[in-house]
Amino acid sequence: MLIPMSVQLQFGESPILCEATVPLEPVELSEVLPAFRLIADQLIDAAIDKAASENKAVSCKKGCGACCRMAVPVSEPEAYRLRSVVDAMPEPQKSRVQERFALGMEVFGRTGLLTNMFQRVSGEEEEQSAMAKLDAYYATGVACPFLEDESCSIYDERPLICREFLVTSPAENCANIDGAGVERLPTLARPGDALILIASNPNEKRIASMPMIQILEWTNEHPNQPEANPGPEWMGLFVQTLQTKANNSI
Numbered sequence: 001m002l003i004p005m006s007v008q009l010q011f012g013e014s015p016i017l018c019e020a021t022v023p024l025e026p027v028e029l030s031e032v033l034p035a036f037r038l039i040a041d042q043l044i045d046a047a048i049d050k051a052a053s054e055n056k057a058v059s060c061k062k063g064c065g066a067c068c069r070m071a072v073p074v075s076e077p078e079a080y081r082l083r084s085v086v087d088a089m090p091e092p093q094k095s096r097v098q099e100r101f102a103l104g105m106e107v108f109g110r111t112g113l114l115t116n117m118f119q120r121v122s123g124e125e126e127e128q129s130a131m132a133k134l135d136a137y138y139a140t141g142v143a144c145p146f147l148e149d150e151s152c153s154i155y156d157e158r159p160l161i162c163r164e165f166l167v168t169s170p171a172e173n174c175a176n177i178d179g180a181g182v183e184r185l186p187t188l189a190r191p192g193d194a195l196i197l198i199a200s201n202p203n204e205k206r207i208a209s210m211p212m213i214q215i216l217e218w219t220n221e222h223p224n225q226p227e228a229n230p231g232p233e234w235m236g237l238f239v240q241t242l243q244t245k246a247n248n249s250i
């Protein structure tokens with residue numbers, strides 16, 4: 001049974017009221033994704049409106065897939081969800097997408113780049129090493145397996161990070177590996193990060209996310225999702241994490 005929830009987030013002087021429905025019964029975190037996406041979309045719309053009031057417009061458009069060649073961090077719950085999206089694809093699309101995943105994994109298997117790609121970093125050295133890995137990933141030019149004709153073929157199912165990664169700088173700047181000239185839309189909060197945090201064990205260095213190219217291999221190796229909780233409980237955790245992170249960045 002789905003129940004409606006209203007949540008209020010406060011960013012400085014600006015309150016944002018979001019509406020979503022969540023399952024009342026205990027469910028795996030991936031089952032609450034539709035509600036998290038609704039909240040993310042509302043926060044992103046608010047950020048776009050704010051940018052427009054400063055005469056800035058989002059320059060991302062259909063046919064520009066530069067950011068889909070980055071190491072896109074996908075949370076574990078989203079990996080399970082995307083796995084089921086691939087499994088449900090009709091042929092020949094399914095085989096085509098699976099083949100792209102396999103080819104990408106072959107490229108990265110040779111480099112060792114994917115090992116511990118996303119984890120908590122401490123100190124300048126670890127931070128620089130993490131940045132170098134991201135640059136090296138981008139330099140391979142391997143695209144997200146869901147990118148078709150430079151557009152997202154799973155637009156409604158795309159992860160939170162894909163929804164919130166928008167730029168206001170010229171689209172051609174996104175091809176710069178070092179990010180020069182790229183101006184990212186400032187969002188009031190980062191729903192993608194909040195989801196990764198609530199799925200992660202706070203005592204582990206590893207965080208509950210992986211580069212997109214790894215999701216099929218990872219879900220093969222980890223077929224079972226962790227604990228189930230009632231939908232309102234997951235939503236409470238998500239909102240609390242979003243708000244805490246936003247407060248810390250003000």
Ligand code: SF4
Pocket residue numbers: 067068069072144145146147148151152153154155158159162212
């Ligand atoms: S899921 Fe879609 S938007 Fe996200 S990286 Fe892949 S192709 Fe791009």
